[in-house]
Amino acid sequence: MKRGTFQLMKSVNKSIILNKIRTGEPISRAQIAKETTLTPPTVSSIVKELIEEGIVRESELGESKGGRKPTMLLINHSAFFVVGVDAGPNKIGCVLADLSGKIYERTSIPLQEITSNEQFLSILVESIRTILKRVDQKGNVIGIGVAMHGVVDVETGTSLVAPNLQLRDIPIKETLENEFQMVIKVENDARAMALGESWFGNHGSLNSMLAVNLGSGVGAGVVINGKLYHGAQDIAGEVGHMTIDMHGEVCECGNRGCLQTFATGSAIAEQAGVDSGEEVFRLANEGNEKYATILKETGAVIGVGLTNLIHIINPQVIVLGGGVAKSQKYILPSIQQTIEERGLTKAAKETKVVISNLGDDATLLGAVALLLVELFE
Template sequence: MKSVNRMIVLNMIRKKSPISRAQIAQETQLTPPTVSSIVKELIESELVKETQLGESQGGRKPTLLTINHLRFYVIGVDAGPSHIKTMISDLQGNIINKRQSKSIISMNEEEFLGALKEEIREIIHEASIGIEFIGIGVAMHGAVDVETGIGLFAPNLGWRNIPIKDSLELEFGISVKVENDARAMAMGEYWFGEYDDTESLVTLNIGRGVGAGIIINGQLFYGAQSVAGEIGHMTIDLNGELCECGNRGCLQTLTTGDAIAKRAKEAMSAKMLNELKGDLSGAKVYELAKEGNEVAIQVLWETGKIIGIGIINLVHLLNPDKIIIGGGVSKASEFIMPGIKATIQERGLTQQVKDTEVIESKLGSYSTIKGAVAVVLFHLFHPIEIT
């Protein structure tokens, strides 16, 4: 019970700081002595500090409380399919330092682990002396076991069973959390996105593949085998193109950067393709659209409509407060978003569903790595020893 109350008070300070002890008691329905004793403990642990004086409502001005943001730091790692990105973050998600590895594409599992350690060692080395780290969060692409911190399978590189958590904890003596990259992104948006009281959201990462992270009632949703969120393999066209998963017409056969380029090629005249010379990429289609190329604009609009079909299925299944879109393809959101919104308006079952908010990621290209940081913070602020 005590740790539940501690969590409630800590989260109240995190979300509503600066806040007084009296306000915490009022909002949480805990008694003032309980709040005072928990706050005392939190101040002793240096996670919380007292700050400027608040408005007095007669009598002595109350002291306000905030999270002690600069007391502890977290190392975030985005172990994507091509590079390892690392950053040092304060408790508010501010970037203190960041770096990126050379390409990891030709590495095997052991070399990848070596590179991971090397990158973390370097970023610690570059940081000011005396910085205290409370955790390392790793957002790993592919399937992961969050309990053991093992990277189970990374399909892009064919890697299996990488003991990320054990290996990093042994090397650095810092607690390590490993999460799948799409889920980490959802946690990053939930934690740092400042969406007030939003407790249910879905993030869609559309780039080389399509993945979703699901937060329900403030918790990541995994499903029985941690496959929840594999929206890239939602069937959109029964007789469509063959997907890497072996099925036909999956969402990601139509909406990744490569899929957009392929659809654009099919839609363009031979003359137009000839003028373009070199290969057409998803980024190039976006560029053409910005230049006013009608075919490119049409292809991106249709991409939005297809993504919209995937999203409306999700909305009818989970009914989240918000859908947040990130990843490389979302850079073209000015052309894609209208098709998404039109589809949801057209197909939503009720007016409220039609009005489900679909927005671009606030964290942009940092959404995954800040998500890795958020996973560490989530565990710090929601201790597992709750009984």
């Protein structure tokens, strides 16, 4: 399979079978036919193609139920790779991962004094080129996923607004397609994180999930039946600009009292009168009750925001990630208590809120998952 051409192998039945193998491996041809209602000859023909293309492999024989032992099928995870990019606001991180999300290579380049789209794109291209140089068989890279902070037009792959970089209308997809001649997917970073949690976060089989990134900004992604929800104008998930206090501090968006004015690392640091959110966490861990209280109060405010979202979206699970979430021992009990106090129903009050297992790699793996959605679904 040549680089970036996996979309040519797409068909509805092929996607159905690939996803059935991915979610049920090891699985037999007969079981696929039974669970998908596709005919056994159709399954056998498509599986033969998938094995020839290298994305599916056969394993040792399964258990017999009276006849010949069936040959089991698995995804050949290490046969193909995806480049995942977390672009901004402070650095561009890149990883090379296989189809299971296992990371083989990574690189990071800081973003300092970026003043133009061209300068940003130059660093982005160099970051990806560095990763690709480390791949022995570049023909096995099926595409590049980019998680970009700010507002993204996912159809054109354009960064419409990158507020922390003070840039607009960055043609990410067009530039990378011209440079690397492969499939490019561009998504908002918080939504990419949500997709990464859905694919790799070990949260079980869920119909709905809300993932919230609490870091230098506050963003979220909603995954429903395995698909990202974008909204009518591609701004679904901008929960950081939910109004919490109409008379609060002015947010970077111009409104007052947004959740982002309470729940980012810089907002916590400003309230505490120190240099960073990390310092607040350190001082709290050293036994300083003043800073522990600030974190607990921040958790209560986040809990108010999450309760609002529970009443609107009603997700099965809420996953918290980002730097602020590392203060979980202070903020998580407050979040849970606030939801319990404010939830409309018993079920709402018991909505599961967890901290990401993926840590700092959640967004990078989300960028990888952008390509996997295209491949498997």
